[in-house]
Amino acid sequence: PIVHLGDPVLASCTISPNCSKLDRQPKILWRLQDEPNQPGDRQHHLPDGSQESIITLPHLNYTQAFLFCLVPWNNSFQVLDQAELRAGYPPASPSNLSCLMYLTTNSLVCQWEPGPETHLPTSFILKSFRSRTGCQYQGGTILDCMPKKRHSNCSIPRKHLLLYQNMVIWVQAENMLGSSESPKLCIDPMDVGRESLTTPPPAVKLEPPMLQALDIGHDIVSRQPGCLWLSWKPWKPSEFMEQECELRYQPQLEGANWTLVSHLPSSTDRFELCSLHQAPVYTLQLRCIRSSLPGLWSSWSPGLQLRP
């Protein structure tokens, strides 16, 4: 049996009349976990001659415990049976559901907060169905994604996803005392899901672009003092996406600030950066974001140390 923590538990234990080894009226006793043996509330005969003992445990404060039914025999106590008691709480609604589309594995990975401990085996399922703009329409069910044990994330493989279309996605939690659902997300796996019912919406996980100094030995490049020639290209798996990038650079000086250059193209073979006179060495980083369609900034590329 599974009850709410602190609720009462009623149990009964019956000895059939033909249990020859016992004396006529055995005194049935109870033991909870390692606590001392205790008599039942009531012991009586049943019509078929069996002896039945009934006990009520007013408040079960173990989340898991064994209740034994015993009888005295040859100056020892003999266990007749054992019941496993479990107590806990119904699951709270999972929260903070967020998803990321990984272009390398082509899978949509969602994660969530499971909510407070229920003390009971609780299953979580990431459920979803196909929809249209605004997510009012309920299309076909997509697969029920079962997370690994004790994991609060699940990955929906590419073949179940309809890219560039909206889908409704949520988490369902269930145990023996009840079930609950997270708020629903309306998302386009490739998008930031403008019509999202709640935030934060999913987004495509962009890795940083590849920033590098142009080979100064390159004859076509005339080297101006205080200038640098750069080239970059986007992260390969995201090349099909229109992107714009942002460059930041900072002289290697104590407490120097970053200077930002925005709205740069997603790739270029030759980009000249000048007026770099404050220090012998500069650190440069680049990041990109899906342009004209919603997206999240990639993280900054690893710092590039260069001498103008």
Place this chain on the structure above:
Amino acid sequence: PIVHLGDPVLASCTISPNCSKLDRQPKILWRLQDEPNQPGDRQHHLPDGSQESIITLPHLNYTQAFLFCLVPWNNSFQVLDQAELRAGYPPASPSNLSCLMYLTTNSLVCQWEPGPETHLPTSFILKSFRSRTGCQYQGGTILDCMPKKRHSNCSIPRKHLLLYQNMVIWVQAENMLGSSESPKLCIDPMDVGRESLTTPPPAVKLEPPMLQALDIGHDIVSRQPGCLWLSWKPWKPSEFMEQECELRYQPQLEGANWTLVSHLPSSTDRFELCSLHQAPVYTLQLRCIRSSLPGLWSSWSPGLQLRP
């Protein structure tokens, strides 16, 4: 087709008469990989009116190549068909087969040298059957253990093993050009397999024992100058094996030698080691081996630095 590297290859290409798009007598050509097109050795009519071209490549020196059959058409060459040619060698006999019994995973892990590259898809199978003392008797086949791709080891799970009985084990290699077998091992998974037909035989993988200094605060231990109190116990999964151990110690001095104390019991609560006057700090290590039954020494326990 698969041939020995360097062997000749004979190919034919046939154009049925009702291939209307082509002129009456198309000149069939051949192309090997990226080499220039070449005519066949012979081109003739077949009784049914088809045109057949035959070519012999005297020595196929590609381990993998495509042979194209083409015809000229509208001042281009049209590919009619393509055959994949593969060449390599039959597998040599796998060698250096050795096995180790892992007491923690309860599996017998065998490894071998696959032999020279065959350039062809070659499968390796670890085969074995049950036997008796001396391995002359052939009992039931144990499972065919298939190693992961490009791995030269395989693990036989406990449930397929008959411990303390001999089994015959070997590796079979096979590809399209032939098959070969390693020499056979006669082993008892728990033993060094005295009746081994070849060496090195398997052995139980013994992890080092747990060596530790006795807690000097311990009242019963009276501390003599230049002495140390030690205690050790065998690696837990091997506790059921009768073992003897060997202690080595060395003063922390440049070029100091190890001193060895042999035939020690497999576990002791109190062992006094004295005459340690050469240096303030000594390094001690212990290793054990199955006693009275064949076995391999465990590796030395991690060095213990102690002040006598």
Place this chain on the structure above:
Amino acid sequence: PSLPLPRSFLLKSLEQVRKIQARNTELLEQLCATYKLCHPEELVLFGHSLGIPKASLSSCSSQALQQTKCLSQLHSGLFLYQGLLQALAGISSELAPTLDMLHLDVDNFATTIWQQMESLGVAPTVQPTQSTMPIFTSAFQRRAGGVLVTSYLQSFLETAHHALHHLA
């Protein structure tokens, strides 16, 4: 009559007994930790009601050691415990790995004894057939049965170890 028991057979058998004892202890500890069933003496009545048998090693006692009969009793006892351990299958997912390994170790030790009896020409012509096993109909019965079978096996192994030590 004393049998020419090879020393390696005796040493290997002793090691196998200790291996099974270690595994058996592990299972007993797991039954206690997981199900609070820690006292076999509280399950005697339960054992009677289900008819869980004990294997005899009367011919292996140091006072009346008869080698051939002792080997035969050792084999049939191991064979019985193999059956009992098999009847406990499905005890629980936590205990199944230990129970499976224990069953394999007992099975392998029974084979060691049988093959030695065959080599000495004292093996019965026909392999023993398993007697009817108790039927465990509830999770509790499998767990309580597990406690009883492993505690009976532990004392069986204790006697076997003494006898083999005596012979080695």
